[in-house]
Amino acid sequence: xxxxxxxxxxxxxxxxxxxxxxxxxxxxxxxxxxxxxxxxxxxxxxxxxxxxxxxxxxxxxxxxxxxxxxxxxxxxxxxxxxxxxxxxxxxxxxxxxxxxxxxxxxxxxxxxxxxxxxxxxxxxxxxxxxxxxxxxxxxxxxxxxxxxxxxxxxxxxxxxxxxxxxxxxxxxxxxxxxxxxxxxxxxxxxxxxxxxxxxxxxxxxxxxxxxxxxxxxxxxxxxxxxxxxxxxxxxxxxxxxxxxxxxxxxxxxxxxxxxxxxxxxxxxxxxxxxxxxxxxxxxxxxxxxxxxxxxxxxxxxxxxxxxxxxxxxxxxxxxxxxxxxxxxxxxxx
Numbered sequence: 001x002x003x004x005x006x007x008x009x010x011x012x013x014x015x016x017x018x019x020x021x022x023x024x025x026x027x028x029x030x031x032x033x034x035x036x037x038x039x040x041x042x043x044x045x046x047x048x049x050x051x052x053x054x055x056x057x058x059x060x061x062x063x064x065x066x067x068x069x070x071x072x073x074x075x076x077x078x079x080x081x082x083x084x085x086x087x088x089x090x091x092x093x094x095x096x097x098x099x100x101x102x103x104x105x106x107x108x109x110x111x112x113x114x115x116x117x118x119x120x121x122x123x124x125x126x127x128x129x130x131x132x133x134x135x136x137x138x139x140x141x142x143x144x145x146x147x148x149x150x151x152x153x154x155x156x157x158x159x160x161x162x163x164x165x166x167x168x169x170x171x172x173x174x175x176x177x178x179x180x181x182x183x184x185x186x187x188x189x190x191x192x193x194x195x196x197x198x199x200x201x202x203x204x205x206x207x208x209x210x211x212x213x214x215x216x217x218x219x220x221x222x223x224x225x226x227x228x229x230x231x232x233x234x235x236x237x238x239x240x241x242x243x244x245x246x247x248x249x250x251x252x253x254x255x256x257x258x259x260x261x262x263x264x265x266x267x268x269x270x271x272x273x274x275x276x277x278x279x280x281x282x283x284x285x286x287x288x289x290x291x292x293x294x295x296x297x298x299x300x301x302x303x304x305x306x307x308x309x310x311x312x313x314x315x316x317x318x319x320x321x322x323x324x325x326x327x328x329x330x331x332x333x
Contacts, residue, residue, distance in 0.1 A: 010297070010305045012329055013060035013128070014322075016312030017052040021319070024051050035080040039065055040109040046116035053125055055319075056326060060126040060306075061117060063182065065110050067132025067193055070174050071141045073107050075100030091144030093152055097166055107178055111185045118186030129187035131178055133194035133233070134171040134212035141167060150199045157208060168212050176219040183224045191230040191253065192216065198235015205239050213247045221248075230274055234311065241266050256310025260299035272304035277325070279314050285321040293328045 019025055025048055032038040039045055048064040068086050072078040076088040090099070114129065121127055140146060142153040142164075157164040179190045197209045217229050232253030233243050244252050244267050254263055254275035263273060281292040296307070307329045313322075 006302070006304045009330055010300070010307045011059035011126070012307035012326070013058045013062060013126075014052075014309050014313050015062070017056075017058060017062055018048045018064045019313065020315035021313055021317045021322075022051055022055065024055075035066070036078065039069075042109050042112035042116050045109070045113040046120065049113070049117045050120060053122070056322060058125070058326075060128050061121055063110070063114060063117070063127075063129045063187065065113070065130070067130075067137060067195075068140060069107060069110060070131060070137055070171060070178055073102065073104050073178070074141075074170055074174055075102050076141060085146050086140065088140055088144050092142045092167060093144070093156055097163070097170060102174075104174070104177065107181060110178075111181050114182050114185035114187055126189065127187045128189050128191060128230075129179060129182035130191040130193060131175045131216075133192045133197070133209065133231075134168045134175070134216070135200070135208045136194050136196045137171050137175075138164070138167050138208075139196050141171075150196050154199065154204070157204065164208075168208065172212050172215050172219070175216050176223065179216075179220050180223040183227050189228040189230065190220070191232060192249070194231070194233040194236075196235070197233035198237065202239065205236070206242075209233055209236075210243055210246045213243075213249070217248045232274070241268070244268055244271055251304075251306070253308070254310065258310070260296050264299050264303055270304070272306065273300060274306040274308045276308070276310040279309050279311055279317070282309065282321050282325060283314060283317050285318065285324060289321060289324060290328055293325060297329070 028044060028047060029038050032041060032044055038048065045064045049061055052058055053061050068078055068088065071088055079087045081087060118127060139150045139153040142156050182190065192213055194209055197205065200208060213231060220229060228250040230251045230253055231243065231247055231249035233240070234255045236243055240252060240258065240263065251272035251274055252267060254273055256276055256278035258276055260276060267273065277292055277296060281289050
């Protein structure tokens with residue numbers, strides 16, 4: 001499907017399908033004592049990756065990991081505080097990139113996880129790897145943590161374009177290696193997550209989203225020819241057609257704010273799309289869920305389409321609603 005074939009029943013998987021809405025995940029995480037300990041334990045991370053496949057039979061398994069593995073491999077310290085979100089140190093807003101000591105060996109547990117999953121995955125189930133896109137990863141590296149508007153990183157990018165460009169370039173290089181390593185161990189397609197792409201002006205979007213993602217696609221294709229790349233620039237809105245054309249991705253993920261009818265008429269003809277059910281519609285369930293699913297299916301009836309959410313599944317999502325979603329998509333009822 002990612003190579004342009006349209007199926008009568010779209011394949012489906014959900015962003016963050018391996019995670020906190022599953023009781024079996026919560027139990028395992030409690031045993032491991034923290035997110036990073038879980039994500040760097042290949043046996044446990046493989047189990048988490050496989051849990052939603054066993055429960056729901058999704059068409060794709062998504063590697064259980066985190067977008068901040070790349071800055072960790074670039075030499076920042078990574079931690080996940082309870083209720084605080086991730087932290088990276090030192091924050092590059094006031095420390096030089098060349099002060100970091102690269103540690104690519106920190107990615108080895110991820111590759112081991114991939115190999116374990118591949119050995120256990122049903123043959124009919126696709127296996128997707130992923131990485132954060134440079135702009136989004138850089139926002140964490142510069143500020144040392146997440147933020148609501150990425151203001152600190154945006155100011156940094158304007159004030160020191162050369163310095164910020166060096167951070168972006170380092171992320172691009174490490175990301176190509178990281179994705180290639182995932183493929184070498186068993187993933188069949190990869191996705192680039194640009195969760196904060198919507199915070200940029202058009203010119204900055206071109207420079208810090210489109211250009212670096214295009215560089216990753218080009219470098220990755222040289223290493224892994226024929227492996228599809230999905231690009232997900234959350235919040236891109238009207239800049240999506242330019243992103244699709246200029247990055248060279250094989251498919252585009254759509255967030256829940258994108259009108260699927262507009263996307264179908266505006267994106268390059270035949271380009272596969274992924275999305276874009278509102279995660280809150282999934283929580284609502286019932287007729288609200290059914291109607292939202294039907295509108296998306298109708299909009300992409302003539303285009304290659306992977307049914308997915310517009311962003312990650314939320315922790316309080318009822319399992320019965322996920323089952324209803326799967327039945328609606330697969331059985332059109």
